[in-house]
Amino acid sequence: MIFGFTGHPIKIIIPFAAPLQTKIGKVPEYLIRIIILLYNLVLYNFNQKFNPPMKKPAFCGMTLKEVEYHFRGRGVKQDHIIKAVTSFYRKGVHDFSLMSYIPKSLKRDLENEFWPGLTLPVRSEESVDGSSKHLFIFEEGTMSEAVAIPDDGRMTVCVSSQSGCRMGCPFCLTGRSGFSGNLSAGQIINQVLSVPGPNKTDHVVFMGMGEPLDNPDEVLKACEILTSGWGLAISPRNITVSTVGITPTIKRFLDESDCNLTLSLYSPFADERKAVVPAEKNYPAEEIVEMMRNFPLKRKRRLSVAYVMINGINDSARHLERLITLLRTTSIRVNLLPYHKVPGDINEPSPPDTMAYFKHALVTSGVSASVRRSRGADISAACGLLASGLRPLTFNG
Numbered sequence: 124m125i126f127g128f129t130g131h132p133i134k135i136i137i138p139f140a141a142p143l144q145t146k147i148g149k150v151p152e153y154l155i156r157i158i159i160l161l162y163n164l165v166l167y168n169f170n171q172k173f174n175p176p177m178k179k180p181a182f183c184g185m186t187l188k189e190v191e192y193h194f195r196g197r198g199v200k201q202d203h204i205i206k207a208v209t210s211f212y213r214k215g216v217h218d219f220s221l222m223s224y225i226p227k228s229l230k231r232d233l234e235n236e237f238w239p240g241l242t243l244p245v246r247s248e249e250s251v252d253g254s255s256k257h258l259f260i261f262e263e264g265t266m267s268e269a270v271a272i273p274d275d276g277r278m279t280v281c282v283s284s285q286s287g288c289r290m291g292c293p294f295c296l297t298g299r300s301g302f303s304g305n306l307s308a309g310q311i312i313n314q315v316l317s318v319p320g321p322n323k324t325d326h327v328v329f330m331g332m333g334e335p336l337d338n339p340d341e342v343l344k345a346c347e348i349l350t351s352g353w354g355l356a357i358s359p360r361n362i363t364v365s366t367v368g369i370t371p372t373i374k375r376f377l378d379e380s381d382c383n384l385t386l387s388l389y390s391p392f393a394d395e396r397k398a399v400v401p402a403e404k405n406y407p408a409e410e411i412v413e414m415m416r417n418f419p420l421k422r423k424r425r426l427s428v429a430y431v432m433i434n435g436i437n438d439s440a441r442h443l444e445r446l447i448t449l450l451r452t453t454s455i456r457v458n459l460l461p462y463h464k465v466p467g468d469i470n471e472p473s474p475p476d477t478m479a480y481f482k483h484a485l486v487t488s489g490v491s492a493s494v495r496r497s498r499g500a501d502i503s504a505a506c507g508l509l510a511s512g513l514r515p516l517t518f519n520g
């Protein structure tokens with residue numbers, strides 16, 4: 124904006140105008156105006172260079188309440204705001220000018236005041252089993268990976284919640300790649316909206332890079348956007364947050380969300396678990412299981428334990444017996460997963476027979492259990508393998 128073309132601002136920003144008049148007599152009005160114009164143009168360019176206009180906020184990641192708050196007191200109908208937010212998340216209309224059933228003035232304001240906030244993957248790899256892994260780089264240099272898993276008309280997206288991770292689990296490639304920041308709710312939702320796939324996403328799992336409950340504010344906000352009617356309207360029963368266990372934020376997640384929770388156990392013995400999951404030192408799994416046992420569950424909400432089975436490490440009769448003792452009187456389900464080797468690793472997954480035996484023994488002892496297959500191991504997209512392809516990094520295009 125250029126100040127000083129008329130009246131009051133001229134007097135303020137041209138302090139030398141009056142002395143000019145007295146020193147050299149009557150200066151023509153038009154000359155003063157030209158001087159003012161030049162002065163203001165210099166000022167304008169200086170401001171543009173050193174105080175650039177504020178960057179527009181990203182629309183992706185905003186809740187309905189936040190958009191309503193943005194337009195408060197401006198006479199915009201709530202119904203039109205709901206339509207704009209729903210069009211963006213649920214109908215996939217990310218160009219504000221193409222949104223239906225909202226007035227032109229709101230489309231123009233949305234375009235002027237927001238950018239959509241969507242970032243496409245810079246690199247994608249496809250697995251022989253149909254799943255695909257996608258690398259996103261965000262403006263501030265953080266990165267994340269998401270895995271798209273199509274299956275029988277379903278589409279699951281495994282999202283990252285952090286760029287790297289600070290939990291330091293020694294077996295995990297994400298943990299080894301360091302930590303460069305939390306992802307915002309918008310960056311988490313961006314992964315769901317921007318992964319290519321044959322079907323609309325109807326399941327989301329927080330099992331990518333990072334510990335979701337180390338970033339609870341943004342993860343809870345992302346869950347709200349995923350599950351709300353104005354958002355992606357995915358059932359909370361189809362959203363699972365996976366954690367190695369941070370007791371205070373597990374409690375908060377259970378209270379503030381209806382989504383499922385799964386605890387990565389690795390071993391039912393604290394001393395063994397500590398060696399694989401450093402978080403065990405501060406937040407023992409036994410305490411977390413106790414909290415999950417006592418939490419009053421709403422219908423169909425699922426609390427589970429992920430048990431990655433490693434041959435000769437955590438698949439003995441002793442482990443099985445302890446698992447049964449720990450979980451028998453709870454409604455917690457056990458998901459048995461095959462271990463995936465990481466480079467330089469001497470460990471092997473448990474044989475399928477051992478996994479089937481664990482399942483049988485758990486179920487016959489009253490513990491709900493299933494054997495899960497992992498997808499995308501050939502592109503390092505399986506549990507514990509994300510971030511393996513991040514270095515060295517090459518960009519597309």
Ligand code: SF4
Binds near residue numbers: 291292333334
């Ligand atoms: S296993 Fe999960 S919590 Fe542990 S370092 Fe890897 S990403 Fe982080």
